[in-house]
Amino acid sequence: MNSELNVNQETLVSAWQERLGTILKPGDRAEVAADEGNPQAVRIHIDTAGRQDYSFDFQCTYVDSREVRVDLVDVERAGATTDERNENIQGMVSDYTRHIHECAQALQQITHH
Template sequence: MGKNDELRIDSQQLAEAWQRVLPDRINQTDSCTVVPDESQANALRVTIDIAGHQKYSLDFKVTYVDSREVKAELIDVERDGIHVDERTDIIQQLISDYTRHLHECAQALHQLTHA
């Protein structure tokens, strides 16, 4: 692949594209917010608010390694606005599921990011 395979899209346009596509990849009742990362042009900040009585909120940093591959890292987990320990089984399962959804979203946007 080499150096030609970097991202060639404005971070604001990329965030808007993710904001359009990601809701189709997560549960219908969940909501998400996608914004450009202020410190990295090839990264996005994604917050997923999980519906249900638990009121979990997952914050991810999604970094484009190249035009196709993303690295999703969990930044924070909150429950009803309070930081919680992300090492519990239920939260690990949520992180795993939503990380997969983030990768699916990146794949769905290939034609946009791999110009």
């Protein structure tokens, strides 16, 4: 049986912030914030390394204490919204989604009691 997430959102955000930085590629920067509208979710903002100047916003929602759903909220390039259907961007989105799932698994010691 799946158990629901029973962790203080602040604890969750700081754990995500700490761990996600170790999973992403060197030079990529992540900022994790509480999702104001959903105590079971965190917002993740990732700035890519290098000259491409992309940033990605994801919502990561705990379905239960082990499983997360990752939704792409927005992609920007140099501060302007860009078309996320571009193949290069799709590849980056799928990489980041995989990293976010990896991070969720790494944090199961906190989220799954």
